[in-house]
Amino acid sequence: MLTKKLKKSKTERPRTRQDPDECVIPAPPVKHILSSYTLSNLANQRDISDYVEWQARGERVLHAEKLKTERVFDRSYDCWDVHTDKERYWVITNPTNLYAQELFPSLDYTISFHVGVMARVTARQQGAPDEGQRLRLTPVWRRFEEAASALHVAEEAEEFQAVGMRCRQCLIHLVRLLGKPEMIPSGVQNPKRSDVIGWSERIANAIAAGSSSDYVRGHLKVVAKSAWHLANWLTHASNVGRADAAFVLDATQSALTAFLAATMRFESGSPDRCPKCGSYRIAVGYNPEKSPPYISACEKCDWSSVRKGRR
Numbered sequence: 001m002l003t004k005k006l007k008k009s010k011t012e013r014p015r016t017r018q019d020p021d022e023c024v025i026p027a028p029p030v031k032h033i034l035s036s037y038t039l040s041n042l043a044n045q046r047d048i049s050d051y052v053e054w055q056a057r058g059e060r061v062l063h064a065e066k067l068k069t070e071r072v073f074d075r076s077y078d079c080w081d082v083h084t085d086k087e088r089y090w091v092i093t094n095p096t097n098l099y100a101q102e103l104f105p106s107l108d109y110t111i112s113f114h115v116g117v118m119a120r121v122t123a124r125q126q127g128a129p130d131e132g133q134r135l136r137l138t139p140v141w142r143r144f145e146e147a148a149s150a151l152h153v154a155e156e157a158e159e160f161q162a163v164g165m166r167c168r169q170c171l172i173h174l175v176r177l178l179g180k181p182e183m184i185p186s187g188v189q190n191p192k193r194s195d196v197i198g199w200s201e202r203i204a205n206a207i208a209a210g211s212s213s214d215y216v217r218g219h220l221k222v223v224a225k226s227a228w229h230l231a232n233w234l235t236h237a238s239n240v241g242r243a244d245a246a247f248v249l250d251a252t253q254s255a256l257t258a259f260l261a262a263t264m265r266f267e268s269g270s271p272d273r274c275p276k277c278g279s280y281r282i283a284v285g286y287n288p289e290k291s292p293p294y295i296s297a298c299e300k301c302d303w304s305s306v307r308k309g310r311r
Helices: 002-011 031-037 042-055 107-124 131-136 138-153 157-178 196-207 211-236 242-268
Strands: 061-072 075-084 088-092 097-100 282-286 294-298
Touching: 042 061, 042 075, 042 088, 042 097, 061 107, 075 107, 088 107, 097 107, 131 138, 131 242, 131 282, 138 157, 138 242, 157 196, 157 211, 157 242, 196 211, 196 242, 211 242, 242 282, 242 294
Parallel strands: none
Antiparallel strands: 061 075, 075 088, 088 097, 282 294
């Protein structure tokens, strides 16, 4: 049998790489050039790469490619395949987390795991709607998270009242950090530092000025006043329960989110529409460690407010 095989092999025509009938599998492309052949939004791609290099310290991202977006209930999750010079990761957003593909080989399983974990975290902890808002006013959101944690373990009326006290402190720190002397018109006396209603009106007039922002300005004033009165009521009311404290906590979060969103829009100078493609899908990010700290990016095309500066 062995002899026959050897004889047969001698009669076969040796194949060469130049043989036109041979199927040659090309070598994989170099990872760092793969981005040139993908359609991922470049601004989002930079954000994901920066996140991975921040989390996986000492590793350099060679390629990041968005594979899909999956919507679960009212939230969308972007799923990225990221290659570094050492590892390969799945990165799933909203909030963003990364998973080593060596431990999580299936993307579908990883999405299920990510959604489950984030749902449990959200159930136990409320806070800033995104990382940009958290970084812009970390002290305020830290106090809000303390109020949410206090509600989670509260059982008696006085513990629910303490949630109201913490919400009051959130609103006071909000106006102290956002309020500036130049927001006070000439000849008008400055409100006291803890005058939430007085300062919220001045801040709203500054960050949402002009006739085109009438409704935004009015909304800011209303939500601040309502949240402040509710927090005061909860602090001093008797026979309050969990539902009352949760209502006040939600009102406080709405006020914080509204004022921070308007403030970040005002400070960043972000356009309402993309100057390149005209889309209204403009996202504003904030990172105090970078200059400028704000970056506006179009989620439709590759326009970015810092794109020219990087070239």
